[in-house]
Amino acid sequence: MMNAGGNKIQSCGVRVEVRGLHKSFNGDAVLRDINLDVAPGEVFVIMGPSGSGKSVLLKHIIGLERPDSGQILIAGESIEAPGVMERHRMAMVFQSGALLNSLTVGENVGLYLSEHRLKSETEIATIVAEKLSLVGLKGSEARNVSELSGGMKKRVSIARALVIEPELLLYDEPTSELDPLMSVTIAEEIVNLNERSRVTSIVVSHDRDLAFGIADRIALISEGRIITVGSASDVRACQNPVVQRFLNASFKHPHPVL
Amino acid sequence: MFQNIGEMIVLFWRTLQALPQSVRQRQKIFEQLFEIGNASLLMACILSVFIGGVIALQTGPVLAERGLASAIGGLVGLSVCKELGPVMMAVLIAGRIGSAMAAEIGSMRVYQEVDALKTMNINPIHYLVLPRILAISVALPVLVVFAVLVAWFGGALVSMLNHRIDVPLQTFFTNLREVVHLRDVVNGLVKSWVFANVIGLVSCHQGLQTIGGPRGIGRSVTKAVVNSIVMILILDYFLTRILMYFDK
Ligand SMILES: Nc1ncnc2c1ncn2[C@@H]1O[C@H](COP(=O)(O)OP(=O)(O)OP(=O)(O)O)[C@@H](O)[C@H]1O
Numbered sequence: 001m002m003n004a005g006g007n008k009i010q011s012c013g014v015r016v017e018v019r020g021l022h023k024s025f026n027g028d029a030v031l032r033d034i035n036l037d038v039a040p041g042e043v044f045v046i047m048g049p050s051g052s053g054k055s056v057l058l059k060h061i062i063g064l065e066r067p068d069s070g071q072i073l074i075a076g077e078s079i080e081a082p083g084v085m086e087r088h089r090m091a092m093v094f095q096s097g098a099l100l101n102s103l104t105v106g107e108n109v110g111l112y113l114s115e116h117r118l119k120s121e122t123e124i125a126t127i128v129a130e131k132l133s134l135v136g137l138k139g140s141e142a143r144n145v146s147e148l149s150g151g152m153k154k155r156v157s158i159a160r161a162l163v164i165e166p167e168l169l170l171y172d173e174p175t176s177e178l179d180p181l182m183s184v185t186i187a188e189e190i191v192n193l194n195e196r197s198r199v200t201s202i203v204v205s206h207d208r209d210l211a212f213g214i215a216d217r218i219a220l221i222s223e224g225r226i227i228t229v230g231s232a233s234d235v236r237a238c239q240n241p242v243v244q245r246f247l248n249a250s251f252k253h254p255h256p257v258l
Numbered sequence: 259m260f261q262n263i264g265e266m267i268v269l270f271w272r273t274l275q276a277l278p279q280s281v282r283q284r285q286k287i288f289e290q291l292f293e294i295g296n297a298s299l300l301m302a303c304i305l306s307v308f309i310g311g312v313i314a315l316q317t318g319p320v321l322a323e324r325g326l327a328s329a330i331g332g333l334v335g336l337s338v339c340k341e342l343g344p345v346m347m348a349v350l351i352a353g354r355i356g357s358a359m360a361a362e363i364g365s366m367r368v369y370q371e372v373d374a375l376k377t378m379n380i381n382p383i384h385y386l387v388l389p390r391i392l393a394i395s396v397a398l399p400v401l402v403v404f405a406v407l408v409a410w411f412g413g414a415l416v417s418m419l420n421h422r423i424d425v426p427l428q429t430f431f432t433n434l435r436e437v438v439h440l441r442d443v444v445n446g447l448v449k450s451w452v453f454a455n456v457i458g459l460v461s462c463h464q465g466l467q468t469i470g471g472p473r474g475i476g477r478s479v480t481k482a483v484v485n486s487i488v489m490i491l492i493l494d495y496f497l498t499r500i501l502m503y504f505d506k
């Protein structure tokens with residue numbers, strides 16, 4: 001189960017291709033003919049309304065759901081082929097964090113390294129401390145997961161993904177529960193990590209500022225279909241009414257105070 | 259039901275394949291062992307005094323009326339070590355530990371912790387199922403040894419104290435040692451080892467099958483306990499039948 005490369009840090013992202021992906025749950029189509037091509041080292045942002053199938057798409061990419069039809073290719077190989085998932089380091093930041101409740105924060109963050117025996121305990125402790133301070137949770141190794149707030153869980157989950165030093169990193173709404181300052185920190189870290197190790201990042205987010213700030217390319221998904229894909233300016237220029245409504249939605253107080 | 263049994267056989271097979279991993283997972287096996295022992299040793303002992311006691315109470319007066327009171331040691335001894343010890347302890351552990359396993363794995367499933375393990379290339383069978391099944395299959399036979407000893411003692415106590423039976427401790431245990439052989443105890447331990455695997459498998463399987471929220475977890479726990487007990491009682495008959503071949 002050990003990844004190829006052992007302790008060596010992989011320094012290159014992988015290409016991800018999604019081909020004709022269809023998925024329905026109990027007869028309801030959730031994904032309809034999704035085609036995507038994410039280049040190695042790209043920051044690819046997926047936006048779309050709630051319930052449009054973004055999380056389900058990410059789960060397909062990392063192999064947690066099996067497509068009804070279509071396929072996912074990682075570095076040109078189908079993820080269904082034997083050994084492909086083990087050969088590539090991948091990590092996912094779940095929308096809910098998905099931390100192991102029976103472990104402490106530190107054990108959660110170091111889990112990948114300790115389970116695969118990649119580093120000694122002291123090395124793991126150093127790495128864990130470093131990643132935790134990166135997400136602003138310095139010194140909280142010994143805390144229980146159950147006593148963390150939602151946003152703290154999310155940040156621990158991000159630290160846990162960073163420890164893996166992955167070639168492909170999937171973020172499911174990394175900033176949805178964070179305050180504006182922490183959102184900026186996380187956005188910076190996504191970009192830094194991308195520059196440092198050329199990891200391929202796929203980020204699902206509703207956060208327009210984050211999306212346009214970090215994305216090399218953006219895809220907009222609605223009702224299980226991809227409406228448009230392109231650079232930030234391409235997407236802004238897209239005349240599709242769904243896209244325009246999603247990007248320009250803003251709250252207007254019916255009785256302005258001033 | 260049949261689909262469940264099929265899936266459980268697959269799970270058992272995968273767990274067997276994972277056995278070489280058990281050295282790596284020893285820490286977790288010890289944790290589970292400690293939890294099982296901690297949760298059930300005292301309860302098992304208390305329960306066993308009464309199990310031994312009630313057998314003596316039911317049979318003693320009948321034997322005494324026919325002048326056979328001295329045979330009570332063997333009767334209590336055999337029924338406890340071959341039948342009541344293994345079965346009652348298995349039922350107790352199904353309720354106490356099987357339910358906890360199903361609940362824990364079920365909630366990990368529902369809250370995507372199992373998914374998170376998979377994305378980290380950590381096999382849930384190695385990480386969750388193997389340590390639990392190994393721990394329970396060690397713990398239950400050990401627990402049965404304790405239970406049997408305590409139940410014998412309970413039987414002896416009742417035989418001595420109840421004035422309608424009135425058999426001294428000495429006579430009780432002399433007769434017990436004449437009638438009960440080591441192979442009878444081993445017979446009971448084999449049974450309990452099989453029951454332990456059944457409880458572990460059923461509970462882990464139900465846990466991993468959990469869908470939905472807290473209600474799904476509740477459903478899994480109920481099913482784990484009920485299915486374990488049903489399978490234990492049915493298997494008990496067939497195991498008894500099979501083990502008879504080794505008796506002579
Ligand atoms: N395991 C499942 N079983 C049945 N339906 C599911 C399952 N997972 C997702 N769905 C359905 O698929 C649809 C898309 O869900 P998904 O979680 O991908 O939405 P999303 O785009 O991530 O929304 P949000 O922004 O609110 O997280 C929803 O209608 C949901 O009910």
Ligand SMILES: [Mg+2]
Pocket residue numbers: 054055056095172
């Ligand atoms: Mg989602």
